[in-house]
Amino acid sequence: MKRRTTEQRERLDAHVFVCTTDRDSEYACCHDAGAEETLEAVKDWLRERNAFWSPIGVSTTGCLALCSEGGTAITIQPHNEWYSDVRPEDVPALLEREFGPEASRVDDEPPEDRE
Numbered sequence: 001m002k003r004r005t006t007e008q009r010e011r012l013d014a015h016v017f018v019c020t021t022d023r024d025s026e027y028a029c030c031h032d033a034g035a036e037e038t039l040e041a042v043k044d045w046l047r048e049r050n051a052f053w054s055p056i057g058v059s060t061t062g063c064l065a066l067c068s069e070g071g072t073a074i075t076i077q078p079h080n081e082w083y084s085d086v087r088p089e090d091v092p093a094l095l096e097r098e099f100g101p102e103a104s105r106v107d108d109e110p111p112e113d114r115e
């Protein structure tokens with residue numbers, strides 16, 4: 001086992017986790033609500049600002065317990081921000097709110113009043 005916290009802390013200021021859970025069930029899942037398209041929208045927005053993967057990581061994740069037919073669940077850490085019902089067209093406003101228009105606000109704490 002290697003502890004790699006220091007190098008990851010130096011590379012990453014934030015991490016966007018996009019739920020892509022797919023399940024054969026009567027319950028809603030993010031895959032069926034367009035998670036792959038939303039994931040691509042997140043990556044594209046960050047790539048366009050040269051912020052993809054460093055300093056802002058993106059990973060798929062399992063169920064975040066925010067399942068909805070209306071869209072995908074996303075959490076942004078360490079901001080401890082949580083979203084559900086995210087559609088691809090919501091991504092630019094969501095990421096701008098979190099990171100600023102040029103994805104340069106990665107070191108800042110998110111404002112408390114971001115409802």
Ligand code: FES
Nearest residue numbers: 019030064066067
């Ligand atoms: S399936 Fe995505 S939050 Fe539950």
